[in-house]
Amino acid sequence: MSAKLIGACIFGQSGGPTSVINASAYGVIKTALESEAITKVYGAAHGIQGVLKDQLYVMDEEDPEELRYLLHTPSSELGSCRYKMADPDVDVTDYKRILEIFKKYNVRYFFYNGGNDSMDTCNKISRYMKSVNYDCHVMGVPKTIDNDLYGTDHCPGFGSAAKYIATSCMEINKDARVYDNKMIVIVEIMGRHAGWLAASAALATYFGSGPDLIYLPECDFDMDRFLADVDDLYRKEGKVFVAVSEGIHYADGSFVSEAKTSATDGFGHAQLGGLAGMLAEVVKEHTGAKVRGIELSLLQRCGAHLASETDIEEAFNAGKVAVENAVDGKSGYMVAFERENVDGRYHCEYTLLPLEKVANYEKKVPLEWINKNENGLTEDFIEYALPLIQGEPDLPKVNSLPRYAKLKKVLA
Amino acid sequence: MSAKLIGACIFGQSGGPTSVINASAYGVIKTALESEAITKVYGAAHGIQGVLKDQLYVMDEEDPEELRYLLHTPSSELGSCRYKMADPDVDVTDYKRILEIFKKYNVRYFFYNGGNDSMDTCNKISRYMKSVNYDCHVMGVPKTIDNDLYGTDHCPGFGSAAKYIATSCMEINKDARVYDNKMIVIVEIMGRHAGWLAASAALATYFGSGPDLIYLPECDFDMDRFLADVDDLYRKEGKVFVAVSEGIHYADGSFVSEAKTSATDGFGHAQLGGLAGMLAEVVKEHTGAKVRGIELSLLQRCGAHLASETDIEEAFNAGKVAVENAVDGKSGYMVAFERENVDGRYHCEYTLLPLEKVANYEKKVPLEWINKNENGLTEDFIEYALPLIQGEPDLPKVNSLPRYAKLKKVLA
Numbered sequence: 001m002s003a004k005l006i007g008a009c010i011f012g013q014s015g016g017p018t019s020v021i022n023a024s025a026y027g028v029i030k031t032a033l034e035s036e037a038i039t040k041v042y043g044a045a046h047g048i049q050g051v052l053k054d055q056l057y058v059m060d061e062e063d064p065e066e067l068r069y070l071l072h073t074p075s076s077e078l079g080s081c082r083y084k085m086a087d088p089d090v091d092v093t094d095y096k097r098i099l100e101i102f103k104k105y106n107v108r109y110f111f112y113n114g115g116n117d118s119m120d121t122c123n124k125i126s127r128y129m130k131s132v133n134y135d136c137h138v139m140g141v142p143k144t145i146d147n148d149l150y151g152t153d154h155c156p157g158f159g160s161a162a163k164y165i166a167t168s169c170m171e172i173n174k175d176a177r178v179y180d181n182k183m184i185v186i187v188e189i190m191g192r193h194a195g196w197l198a199a200s201a202a203l204a205t206y207f208g209s210g211p212d213l214i215y216l217p218e219c220d221f222d223m224d225r226f227l228a229d230v231d232d233l234y235r236k237e238g239k240v241f242v243a244v245s246e247g248i249h250y251a252d253g254s255f256v257s258e259a260k261t262s263a264t265d266g267f268g269h270a271q272l273g274g275l276a277g278m279l280a281e282v283v284k285e286h287t288g289a290k291v292r293g294i295e296l297s298l299l300q301r302c303g304a305h306l307a308s309e310t311d312i313e314e315a316f317n318a319g320k321v322a323v324e325n326a327v328d329g330k331s332g333y334m335v336a337f338e339r340e341n342v343d344g345r346y347h348c349e350y351t352l353l354p355l356e357k358v359a360n361y362e363k364k365v366p367l368e369w370i371n372k373n374e375n376g377l378t379e380d381f382i383e384y385a386l387p388l389i390q391g392e393p394d395l396p397k398v399n400s401l402p403r404y405a406k407l408k409k410v411l412a
Numbered sequence: 413m414s415a416k417l418i419g420a421c422i423f424g425q426s427g428g429p430t431s432v433i434n435a436s437a438y439g440v441i442k443t444a445l446e447s448e449a450i451t452k453v454y455g456a457a458h459g460i461q462g463v464l465k466d467q468l469y470v471m472d473e474e475d476p477e478e479l480r481y482l483l484h485t486p487s488s489e490l491g492s493c494r495y496k497m498a499d500p501d502v503d504v505t506d507y508k509r510i511l512e513i514f515k516k517y518n519v520r521y522f523f524y525n526g527g528n529d530s531m532d533t534c535n536k537i538s539r540y541m542k543s544v545n546y547d548c549h550v551m552g553v554p555k556t557i558d559n560d561l562y563g564t565d566h567c568p569g570f571g572s573a574a575k576y577i578a579t580s581c582m583e584i585n586k587d588a589r590v591y592d593n594k595m596i597v598i599v600e601i602m603g604r605h606a607g608w609l610a611a612s613a614a615l616a617t618y619f620g621s622g623p624d625l626i627y628l629p630e631c632d633f634d635m636d637r638f639l640a641d642v643d644d645l646y647r648k649e650g651k652v653f654v655a656v657s658e659g660i661h662y663a664d665g666s667f668v669s670e671a672k673t674s675a676t677d678g679f680g681h682a683q684l685g686g687l688a689g690m691l692a693e694v695v696k697e698h699t700g701a702k703v704r705g706i707e708l709s710l711l712q713r714c715g716a717h718l719a720s721e722t723d724i725e726e727a728f729n730a731g732k733v734a735v736e737n738a739v740d741g742k743s744g745y746m747v748a749f750e751r752e753n754v755d756g757r758y759h760c761e762y763t764l765l766p767l768e769k770v771a772n773y774e775k776k777v778p779l780e781w782i783n784k785n786e787n788g789l790t791e792d793f794i795e796y797a798l799p800l801i802q803g804e805p806d807l808p809k810v811n812s813l814p815r816y817a818k819l820k821k822v823l824a
Contacts, residue, residue, distance in 0.1 A: 017590045046592040075586035082591070163812065167717050170814055174487035175714040178429045179494070180458040185710075207813050277689070294709045298597075302587040305579055306717060308812065390812045400575065400720065400802045401619050402582055 004037040004327060005135060007108025010051060011059075012044035013076035013143075014083075014114035014121065018157030019164070019304040020315035021113060021143045022077045022405070026070040027319025028111050028141065029059045037327045038109060042412055046079035047114070048121055051101050052094060054412075061410040069405035071312055072395050074304035077405055080114075085121045088128045095128040102129075102136060105412065109137050109326050113319070115144035115155070116362060119334055123355035126332045137326040140334035140355055141318050145301045147196035150361035151353040152336035156318055157301070159311030159388035162200035164303035165189055166389065168296060169204035169211060173241055176292070182238040184230065184283055184291040188276035190300055191245040193217055194364045197300065198245035200385055202377035212240055217247035218365050219374040221256050227286045229375050234287050246275055305402060309391025314348055321350040334358050339387075346387035416449040416739060417547060419520025422463060423471075424456035425488035425555075426495075426526035426533065430569030431576075431716040432727035433525060433555045434489045434817070438482040439731025440523050440553065441471045449739045450521060454824055458491035459526070460533055463513050464506060468824040481817035483724055484807050486716035489817055492526075497533050500540045507540040514541075514548060517824065521549050521738050525731070527556035527567070528774060531746055535767035538744045549738040552746035552767055553730050557713045559608035562773035563765040564748035568730055569713075571723030571800035574612035576715035577601055578801065580708060581616035581623060585653055588704070594650040596642065596695055596703040600688035602712055603657040605629055606776045609712065610657035612797055614789035624652055629659035630777050631786040633668050639698045641787050646699050658687055717814060721803025726760055733762040746770050751799075758799035 011028045013021055025043070032041045041059035044050035057078065059067075070077060088095050101107070110129075112122040119140045126138035142149050147158035169187065176185040189198040195216025204210025213229055215221060233240045248256045257275035276293030284291040318335045325333065333352035340347040369381040396403040423440045425433055437455070444453045453471035456462030469490065471479070482489060500507050513519070522541075524534040531552045538550035554561050559570035581599065588597040601610040607628025616622025625641055627633060645652045660668045669687035688705030696703040730747045737745065745764035752759040781793040808815040 017587050049592060073586070074583050075590045079592055080590045166813055168711055168715075170816070171486050171714040171716060172710055174485070174816065175429050175710045178487045178492045180461060180491060203813065207810065208818075209816065274689070277686070292710070294711070295707070297706045298584055298587045298704070299580055299706070299711070302583040303580075304583060386811055392809070392812065397804070398619065399798060400804065401578055401615065404582070404586065404621065406620075 005108045005137060006037055006039060007106045008040035008042060009038050009109035009111060010042045010044055010056065010107050011111045012047040012050065012113065013078050013080050014047035014112060014118035015080060015144065016115070016301060017075035017080060018143055018145050018301055019074045019160035019307045020156050020311050022070040022073045023312045023315035024113050024141050024143060024156055024319040025077060026067060027316040028113070028323055029067060031320045031323040032109070033060065035323060035327050040105070042105060042107070043078045047081040047083065048085065049081040049083050050079070052097050054101055056105070056412040057407070057409045058412050062407055066405055066407065069396060069403065071316065072304055072307070072393060072402070073404040074302040077407060082117070084117070085124050088124055092128070095125070098125060099129070099132060099134055102134065108135060111139050111141055111319070111322050111326070113141040113143050115146065116149060119149070119355055119358050126355060137329070137331040139322040139326045139331070140358070141322045142334055142336065145197060146191055146194055148194035148362045148364065150358050150363050153339040154337055154388055156311060156315035158196060159308040160303070160306065161197055161300050162203065162385055163308045163389035164300050164306045165197060165200045165296065166203035166210070167306055169201045169243065170207065170209040172294065173204065173209040173211070176241055177239055182234065182289050184234060184240045184242070184287065184289045186242045186244060186276050186279050186283065186291065186293045187211065188244055188246055188293065188295045190296070191217065192247040193362050195245045195247070196365055198243050199365055199377050199381055201243035202381055203385060203389065206382050210241070211243040213375045214243045214377060215245060215248050215375060216365055216370060217245050217249060218367060218370060220251040221248040223282070227283065229373070230283055231287055234289055244275060244279065305395060307393050308389045309393045310388060312393055317350060325352060417520045417549060418449055418451060419518045420452035420454060421450045421521035421523060422454045422456050422468065422519050423523045424459040424462065424525065425490050425492050426459035426524060426530035427492060427556065428527070428713060429487035429492060430555055430557050430713055431486045431572035431719045432568050432723050434482040434485045435724045435727035436525050436553050436555060436568055436731040437489060438479060439728040440525070440735055441479060443732045443735040444521070445472065447735060447739050452517065454517060454519070455490040459493040459495065460497065461493040461495050462491070464509050466513055468517065469819070469821045470824050473822040474819055478817055478819065481808060481815065483728065484716055484719070484805060484814070485816040486714040489819060494529070496529070497536050500536055500543070504540070507537070510537060511541070511544060511546055514546065520547060523551050523553055523731070523734050523738070525553040525555050527558065528561060531561070531767055531770050538767060549741070549743040551734040551738045551743065552770070553734045554746055554748065557609060558603055558606055560606035560774045560776065562770050562775050565751040566749055566800055568723060568727035570608060571720040572715070572718065573609055573712050574615065574797055575720045575801035576712050576718045577609060577612045577708065578615035579718055581613045581655065582619065582621040584706065585616065585621040588653055589651050594646065594701050596646060596652045596654070596699065596701045598654045598656060598688050598691050598695065598703065598705045599623065600656055600658055600705065600707045602708070603629065604659040605774050607657045607659070608777055610655055611777055611789050611793055613655040614793060615797060615801065618794050622653070623655040625787045626655045626789060627657060627660050627787060628777055628782060629657050629661060630779060630782060632663040633660040635694070639695065641785070642695055643699055646701055656687060656691065717807060719805050720801045721805045722800060724805055729762060737764060
């Protein structure tokens with residue numbers, strides 16, 4: 001093996017925030033600061049936008065003790081973006097600019113932390129740098145509460161979101177059944193195309209206090225069948241608790257929430273929302289029941305106070321493994337998770353997956369984990385998800401409220 | 413003092429659930445089970461409705477270890493109700509029925525756990541029993557996330573809800589500022605007439621990650637001034653985080669959310685909701701900004717995983733003190749909290765307040781704790797609220813999810 005590549009690194013965060021994306025940041029930054037091959041550690045302000053705008057924070061200037069708080073600070077502390085890179089075969093403007101910045105700071109390592117779209121960005125940068133013979137090791141660090149990245153058993157961020165959703169559903173279920181009256185509750189959970197998050201509500205049901213019915217975007221939604229499901233339970237029990245994925249859609253592919261949709265995000269994805277309220281209206285009209293719609297909204301992706309310690313550890317390790325492998329000469333990969341069973345216990349192995357294999361594929365909940373009525377999950381899903389929510393982090397608090405990282409963010 | 417009154421007791425839960433109302437239940441039940449004067453401990457199913465319907469659970473049949481889980485089980489485990497008792501001077505039907513049940517089970521102690529309306533119920537029952545010379549000691553145990561009970565420094569349930577709101581606002585604030593774009597977030601918080609809960613969002617701001625603007629029902633809401641406040645910050649900062657109480661109203665008293673109102677609860681209170689979405693629409697139209705409305709909904713009142721240990725302890729003690737005083741011969745009182753400063757530290761003293769003094773009064777946030785622009789809180793509020801959210805409970809969990817009480821609920 002040739003001598004190690006020596007130079008600076010840039011780390012960037014991209015896409016929707018999670019409870020543990022900063023744990024991956026800490027994994028990358030700490031390992032990079034300790035690496036002899038890496039001369040300087042830059043954090044890009046708002047992901048690739050910070051590279052393009054030459055807005056880089058010098059991580060070497062931060063207090064190492066303060067950086068540790070990143071393990072329990074939700075959202076993307078360096079700032080995130082939803083910036084769609086052009087195809088380098090069509091338009092190289094952005095890539096030339098990135099190369100210019102890489103040369104300016106002698107950047108030889110690039111770590112990008114995000115979901116599907118971010119791995120696409122990462123892959124394009126990797127290909128471009130190769131095409132212009134600029135020696136730079138590029139690694140993707142996975143992140144997405146949506147859990148839809150291809151080629152990895154699960155994604156950092158999912159376990160904590162799943163734990164937030166399961167715990168909140170247990171509490172909502174307790175609350176919704178308190179009066180001696182008839183009542184229907186509809187909870188809307190994130191997940192545009194993959195139903196992993198809404199499926200997590202099944203953990204609450206498994207432990208005796210969760211939704212009666214769960215609808216995922218993996219199956220076509222049929223309003224008549226949905227109303228019949230709800231009506232049936234309502235007549236039998238008087239109380240119905242429904243969880244729906246924001247991405248449920250009719251057989252023709254149109255989102256159930258579509259009537260409420262107006263804006264789109266930077267990638268042309270429709271911005272969904274208002275589904276719970278809309279379904280509540282439909283169900284109220286159909287059953288005459290008192291119906292409450294609840295949207296877990298941003299809370300489910302930033303609820304760091306309910307993070308899974310397993311998720312935090314794996315997110316940290318994903319960042320650490322990315323740096324270690326890049327320094328060892330690897331480039332063009334995303335860190336992936338492989339689930340192993342060691343003496344009957346869950347164990348996570350870290351592997352590398354070529355970026356071009358992962359970019360732009362979406363992994364969905366296997367249809368065989370959805371019950372035959374398409375309104376609930378089987379025990380296979382519980383077995384899959386349960387290990388991912390385990391462990392209680394030792395949250396730093398001041399006055400019984402979260403103590404987040406306070407970075408100096410010194411610009412390069 | 414005369415010999416102790418010997419007989420059974422009934423405990424009931426009423427009104428909206430909280431994270432700690434079951435801690436009060438445990439305080440009453442445990443103390444009553446251990447009391448020599450109390451021969452049997454009944455829990456009414458769905459509050460006073462369970463008495464009227466002769467649906468009483470025998471608490472003596474429960475496993476004492478299982479009852480302990482009530483300390484961390486949200487919502488009202490015995491079931492709650494919103495049942496308005498008639499004025500006994502006008503219609504004694506319900507009171508006669510209650511007397512019949514009391515006689516049937518030799519009930520000599522009645523403990524009722526709830527907010528304003530429940531203290532009114534409690535007071536009416538106490539007066540009726542006296543008027544018919546039925547010897548029964550009646551005690552109210554306070555409870556309300558709204559924190560609006562008269563004559564008590566604060567109410568069990570408020571501290572935990574405040575902690576949930578403050579923590580969630582800190583997380584939402586982190587999430588809302590992640591992108592390098594302009595963005596307005598509006599969070600709707602419970603509180604029909606008193607703004608204590610929305611005010612709690614100021615704790616998040618005080619610790620560096622909370623709403624920029626907070627609007628309470630204690631002040632008349634002026635839409636033009638509100639839009640000017642938001643617009644001003646939006647132009648300066650690009651990001652605005654607003655918290656509003658569901659009960660904000662115009663100078664004429666009409667609720668801002670009123671257009672969205674249809675149903676009313678059992679007491680004729682308007683059922684509010686949909687305010688965040690409505691204000692988001694108005695702000696979007698006015699500023700052209702991307703605006704997200706978030707309703708904390710039921711989550712804020714049942715978020716036991718974020719309960720304040722101080723709140724749990726005080727809720728337990730409120731129940732305990734109610735039983736101890738009733739056995740000692742007191743009747744017609746509500747347990748109240750007095751704040752003391754012991755060597756510079758917060759301390760809670762338990763006192764008794766005549767029920768007729770507390771029933772149907774609403775305690776609001778003092779106007780001098782609201783800033784002069786009527787869009788934020790002063791440090792006096794922080795000093796008041798901070799001690800109430802302190803302490804991390806040792807939550808029983810199974811598989812990293814809450815383990816709630818599982819009662820047998822054997823009917824008498």
